[in-house]
Amino acid sequence: MRTHVTRTLRLLTVLAVGAASACAAAGCGTTGADRGVAQPRSIESTPQGTRARQVADAWDGSKAAQEWHKGFYPLGEVVQLPEGGLRGEADKRAWDIGNLDLTGKLPGAEPGSGRVTWESGGSLTAPLLQAEQAYRTLDHAEGPGPALTVTAARLGDMKVATSRGPATVPAWLFTLAGYDSPLKRAAVSPSRLPASPIEPLGQDVPTDVLAPLGGLAETAQDGRSLTVVATHGSCDDGPTVKALETSGSVVLSASTTGSDDGPCTSELRGEKVPVKLDRPLGERIVLDAFTGRPVPYGEWPVTGQSRS
Template sequence: MRTDLTRTARLLLVLALSAAGAGAAAGCGSAEAGGTEPAPRSDARAQQVAKAWDGSRAAAQWRAGYHPVAPVVRLPGTGLLRDDADRHAYEIGNFELQGKLPAAPGGNGRVTWPGGASLTMPLMDAGQAYRTLDHADSPGPRLTVTGVRKGEMTVATSRGPATVPAWLFTLKGYAGPLKRAAVNPSRPPAPPIGPLGQDVPADVLAPLGGLTQVAGNGRSLTVVAHHGSCDDGPVVDVLETSGSVVLSAAVTGVDDGPCTTELRGKKVTVRLDEPVGDRIVLDAFTGRPVPYTDGAGAAPAGG
């Protein structure tokens, strides 16, 4: 269905939908954040966000936590499923369980980093882990789980690679297990700056959809940026400081003519002057760390 929308109405729709998604991923504002900020230019806003976070208590809390920047699910062997049917079953979450899952273990597990740093976190039980995989009820092809056991896996995090407790699911027809991390990410700290309001035009600044990849050398980031059906797509600018990488997304080439109201996501790769290291990747619009989004499926094999 096509709807005649003015440029302003269309951009507000994009912002409203994007901000709703960002809020669901990162949570609501807090008293510490000071509520909604006015609408500055994108470069000034990025500087404000960097200044608020660099050296803040929130930044220290973030660096002390467990924040994955890669998938927490690893497929068997080389990380490639054997055919299109199995790949489709995995993508939509169509699994079948043969037998029983282990009883809930209770207690905590330890996340460890090279050098000896560690963090004690609550363990999810096998049922919880299985339900993150099996969330469809389709009559089509399924991946069959024939056994589950405790184990470990390596997950890329904002602090570098971490060894985390995992549930290892045996899949029918595969020699190695599917691994699923048995701990959830740490709760994000209350941000030291508030989000922008939804009256900011999307060709000035818009919220990001999420972080999908950090390059192995840390010199580039891939994020999901939103745009509409009557524009030239999104662009993402970067401001680098010693403590943060602030990303500013916007929509370019907006057309004032008739347009559908759909919201599209596009992956955009941002090159950095220096490796990201332990710097916090921030969204200029929300004023919050950009949440990881598992948009690409499983992680490479290993761990």
């Protein structure tokens, strides 16, 4: 196994430079857990904790955070299967590979914008995806195989979990042959992310010290845990994720364990890792310590249930 001394010193050097422009420390945050196992509350005394604190200080109360709180950022599926799910292995396989067969005619151009409305109050107007655009995000198989047959589509709405709580959003409702309820696909895209108030780390930081996250896969209904996709390679024992919590954010620090110098392939793998929180997420921003940016929902790996 390789020593972590060199890479830890390298990250400390990077953080020392970044600290000069970071915000002054604002109250002490708390740490979460990785893989559902309790972790020692020592993240802030590590290089990862130093970086996480810098990211939290940069975002908490910032203009970027204010912009983020006004936007539409899904924390749940923007594609919802018919009630009861798909029936039969052929239909499930068709969905997994993204193979749809359009036999009807999709609606033409609709009005250019739709309204996202939150249960807690507030709304915003966002550009509408055309039916054809929404359909193409679902149908992308390039070879033969089982297919789901789409016979019609109409504009309706659906509920989506977001960073501001549950919201009702415009959605394309696709009629599937053999199903009584539609396949739903949100007809509005997430808001553009605000410019981050802190720069990302350089790519020369080893992944067994700190690595970028692949995406946010799930948020528990009670808000007390997250599932994120953490990336790792073929010559390690997998990823680990720790959390630093503040009043305004949850900063996640991902890294790999068990790295060695043996021959490795260049394959990048994604693994879902649950992270427990000390208190419900609420409207706090989930941030990536490596990139210094909010963790996007469903970015990696792209699956049939989370295409956007």
